[in-house]
Amino acid sequence: MDKQKQASINNMSDNKTTNWLAYSGMAFEMFAIIGIFAAAGYFLDKKLLTTPFLLIILLMIGSGIAFYRIYKQLS
Secondary structure, three states: OHHHHHHHHHHHHHHHHHHHHHHHHHHHHHHHHHHHHHHHHHHHHHHHOOOOHHHHHHHHHHHHHHHHHHHHHHO
């Protein structure tokens, strides 16, 4: 009985660790997607002299993609 209890506690601990790693991975992925789109918008605005329109548009597109990816991973 004592071994079963300890095995159950170990499984719960492993699940918490796995969940924590998955969620932190999603945060880094979201940060990277939004950052790449924002950087692309910034550099395109500088090149095409359209400040800040492309930055805002690409930032919104990147945010939408990032939130969609998180939604798909959680469902």
